[in-house]
Amino acid sequence: MKKKINDESYLTLDENAQYFECGYSCDNGLFLKIGDNRFFITDSRYTLEAEQEAIETRIVESSDLFRTAADIINKNSVKDIVYDPNQITISAFERLKSHLDSKKELKGSPNFHRFKRIIKTESEIKLIQKSQKLNKEAYKNFAKYLNECKIHLSEQDLYYFSQQFLTHNGKYDLSFKPILGINANAAKPHALPSKKDKIKYGDLLLFDAGIKYQRYCSDRTRTAFFDKSGIVFKKCQNFKDKDLQKIYDIVLCAQEKTIKLLRSGMMGKEIDGIARGVIEKSGYGKYFVHSTGHGIGLDIHELPFISQKSETVIEDGMVFSIEPGIYIPNFYGVRIEDLVVVKNGRAEVI
Incomplete structure (x- = not known):
């Protein structure tokens, strides 16, 4: 390739x-x-x-x-x-x-x-792994801050404070400006932070962020429920709204099935079709408004693209995101994203 x-x-x-x-x-x-x-x-x-x-x-x-x-x-x-x-x-x-x-x-x-640069060397893969590890640590520290904070912060406040944790207090650069949306704002895949919308117990929070380690990017998205017991940016989430829980479970199924079934030798559009097929079969196809993934490395968006049109053949050594989503306008949005590297013909989550 x-x-x-x-x-x-x-x-x-x-x-x-x-x-x-x-x-x-x-x-x-x-x-x-x-x-x-x-x-x-x-x-x-x-x-x-x-x-x-x-x-x-x-x-x-x-x-x-x-x-x-x-x-x-x-x-x-x-x-x-x-x-x-x-x-x-x-x-x-x-x-x-x-x-x-x-x-x-x-x-x-x-x-x-x-x-x-589409196929990464082992040293590049290790740098991306380190970057994602630091990114995950930032997610944990940001969650801890939210859980200890006594003030209901606005999206704009959350946006500001999240960057302190992501950069590890200025030690690392951001891969991109973080995306952060509460409830209906999460229905905008690349939402801008709002001054008026403040987080409170019972809210959904979508958080998409990444940092750079030795210039190599990381990227991760979690959609989480904020209640009195606190917020945790993990894949297992329990929402009180049954419709929202159904949508979340569909997105999670689409993401995990795609990671499980993708193989080297597939084209990008075939991998996209796995995630899109799960969401379309569940009746939410029109609410999945972007591609399933993108390559990552020195650039936050690199080759290969995992999209409906991509004819790029996937090979071992390629690193890309798997990030299906469902966005219901004026209600909520759900996206779950991890990075994978293709090794021995299969995907390994970074």
């Missing part, structure tokens, strides 16, 4: 791709690979740090990244340079093109670097 680009020449502006290639990145950098030669082009603000951090890569200082990249390309015998058209603006493309010799060609290949 990995695109065979190891012997090709390519450039990237994406920071995570830069980091993957040489162990360093910055917000004004261009990584260029020509055969066995590797260049990191950046301005004088970053060259010293780049020289200290980048691995097996020549650092080139420049005030015009594209012109310098073109000069290097022109001096080499390479004819084609691969780039990701999703990363580069038209004006930047035209500027780069204008400095290239007429015999040199820029070959657009969308997401080529994500294809390169």
